[in-house]
Amino acid sequence: MASLLKEQPSMSTLLAAYASLSAMAMLIRTILNEMIPKPVQKYIKSKLSDLISNYLSSNFTFIIEERWQAVYNETFRAIEVYLPTRIGPSTDKLLLGSNDHNNPTAPPKRNIPSDCKIIDEFEGITLEWTLHVRESDKYYIPDKKCYHLTCKKRVREMVEQRYFPHIVKMAQTILSKREKLNIYTYNQDRCRWESAVFKHPARFETLAMEPELKQFIMEDLDSFAARKDFFKNVGRAWKRGYLLFGPPGTGKSSLVAAIANYMSYNVYDLQFQSVRNDADLRRILISTTNRSILLIEDIDCSTKISQDHAKVKDDREKEGEDGKLGRTSPVDSGATLSGLLNFIDGLWSSCGNERIIIFTTNHKEKLDPALLRPGRMDVHIPMGYCTPAGFRKLATTYLGIKDDKLFGSIDDLIKNIEVTPAEVAQQLMVRSDDPKAALQCFTEFLNMKKVKVGEDVIQKEEPKDENEKDDGKQSRKHDESESGSIYLT
Numbered sequence: 001m002a003s004l005l006k007e008q009p010s011m012s013t014l015l016a017a018y019a020s021l022s023a024m025a026m027l028i029r030t031i032l033n034e035m036i037p038k039p040v041q042k043y044i045k046s047k048l049s050d051l052i053s054n055y056l057s058s059n060f061t062f063i064i065e066e067r068w069q070a071v072y073n074e075t076f077r078a079i080e081v082y083l084p085t086r087i088g089p090s091t092d093k094l095l096l097g098s099n100d101h102n103n104p105t106a107p108p109k110r111n112i113p114s115d116c117k118i119i120d121e122f123e124g125i126t127l128e129w130t131l132h133v134r135e136s137d138k139y140y141i142p143d144k145k146c147y148h149l150t151c152k153k154r155v156r157e158m159v160e161q162r163y164f165p166h167i168v169k170m171a172q173t174i175l176s177k178r179e180k181l182n183i184y185t186y187n188q189d190r191c192r193w194e195s196a197v198f199k200h201p202a203r204f205e206t207l208a209m210e211p212e213l214k215q216f217i218m219e220d221l222d223s224f225a226a227r228k229d230f231f232k233n234v235g236r237a238w239k240r241g242y243l244l245f246g247p248p249g250t251g252k253s254s255l256v257a258a259i260a261n262y263m264s265y266n267v268y269d270l271q272f273q274s275v276r277n278d279a280d281l282r283r284i285l286i287s288t289t290n291r292s293i294l295l296i297e298d299i300d301c302s303t304k305i306s307q308d309h310a311k312v313k314d315d316r317e318k319e320g321e322d323g324k325l326g327r328t329s330p331v332d333s334g335a336t337l338s339g340l341l342n343f344i345d346g347l348w349s350s351c352g353n354e355r356i357i358i359f360t361t362n363h364k365e366k367l368d369p370a371l372l373r374p375g376r377m378d379v380h381i382p383m384g385y386c387t388p389a390g391f392r393k394l395a396t397t398y399l400g401i402k403d404d405k406l407f408g409s410i411d412d413l414i415k416n417i418e419v420t421p422a423e424v425a426q427q428l429m430v431r432s433d434d435p436k437a438a439l440q441c442f443t444e445f446l447n448m449k450k451v452k453v454g455e456d457v458i459q460k461e462e463p464k465d466e467n468e469k470d471d472g473k474q475s476r477k478h479d480e481s482e483s484g485s486i487y488l489t
């Protein structure tokens with residue numbers, strides 16, 4: 001004991017040792033401060049603090065970003081759907097809003113604001129979620145969003161294996177129960193699809209079309225939805241392409257809406273002309289979701305799709321020589337037909353499942369033959385002028401009547417005059433409160449149209465020169481090509 005006491009350092013020795021250690025630490029710090037550049041110091045500090053907190057903390061954080069390897073992250077999408085359903089009493093703030101123009105008095109939807117904590121429970125374990133948003137300093141780059149999920153380190157494995165699959169399953173159930181469909185349009189400035197509630201009243205029952213054609217389309221859709229395994233077994237992407245063609249006002253857009261309602265699919269409405277280039281097109285297309293319709297309307301209006309590809313190349317080269325296009329950057333050169341075809345049936349077609357692609361056109365003859373080739377668009381659907389069956393459907397929808405003594409004469413007129421369902425609907429709507437008067441007005445309208453068509457024919461039969469004769473032939477040929485029947489490629 002006496003020897004132990006003897007070996008203990010005195011207070012002055014301890015103070016001296018402490019002073020020399022502090023001096024040494026200060027000396028080292030000064031040397032390090034002067035010798036090591038500031039960014040390197042910062043890096044070392046952050047690594048050290050990470051190491052210490054990792055060692056001491058019992059928590060683990062999963063980070064789920066909006067994109068995963070250049071495509072939209074499906075896990076992120078599932079969390080976005082699932083998490084708002086977990087908002088509980090412990091949540092201290094909420095985002096509220098609505099994009100349903102049709103029902104503004106309905107309770108608004110809930111969402112999660114950034115930096116707000118959401119607590120979830122799963123198999124007796126508490127999980128803490130936070131949404132982080134990093135604002136972009138450039139207006140054309142969207143803000144970056146990511147979810148952080150914090151749990152105890154010891155349950156990390158279970159969270160990965162069971163909790164995340166549970167979230168995806170729940171999100172699928174929530175989405176399948178959602179009555180509302182969305183229509184998306186691509187915002188080029190913000191590089192993202194933006195949605196609105198899609199509540200189009202068009203249904204197959206209200207469409208004025210030949211009953212056989214309608215039946216064919218519905219059966220085709222049913223068989224598409226039911227044949228997941230078939231597509232897998234034959235090694236094809238689970239997709240179906242429809243080309244709707246016909247004059248304006250024959251119901252192409254209405255048919256798209258009817259298909260969306262029938263299948264309960266969201267609609268991605270892409271303005272093809274606004275796509276900057278093929279890379280942009282690919283990015284846009286792969287960020288659409290499964291069980292959806294990709295709609296490109298008036299595809300003939302996009303010069304690069306409708307014209308022969310070689311001709312576009314030729315024109316470009318010519319313009320390049322003239323110095324017009326030579327200066328144009330590749331960024332605004334527009335997407336090409338081959339870029340689009342690559343997504344329809346090329347390598348990129350395997351991205352996504354259960355997709356319907358619909359192109360509409362008023363001028364099928366203007367389209368590049370590559371788009372019409374067998375196997376490209378699976379079904380070509382002609383949308384024609386109103387027929388007696390179509391008229392009866394519209395009379396039931398707009399006037400609530402199934403028969404009338406004027407129907408016979410209206411049928412005769414309709415068979416001989418090109419009148420679109422849109423024109424018929426417009427005429428019937430004017431006096432929809434009085435069916436008799438509506439049918440009378442409509443008969444007068446058809447008779448006037450008949451007289452006008454007769455006058456036009458007489459004028460056309462008197463061509464002034466050789467050129468006009470040729471034009472006449474052209475337009476007849478044109479009509480023939482448009483009055484096609486369903487075509488399965």
Ligand SMILES: Nc1ncnc2c1ncn2[C@@H]1O[C@H](COP(=O)(O)OP(=O)(O)OP(=O)(O)O)[C@@H](O)[C@H]1O
Nearest residue numbers: 206207208247248249250251252253254421422425
């Ligand atoms: N086949 C149809 N059945 C019922 N209503 C129709 C039909 N065709 C047109 N209509 C009516 O006419 C309106 C315009 O039709 P729609 O926009 O669907 O035609 P479209 O062929 O897509 O025309 P466009 O080529 O000009 O876009 C619709 O809102 C609908 O009320």
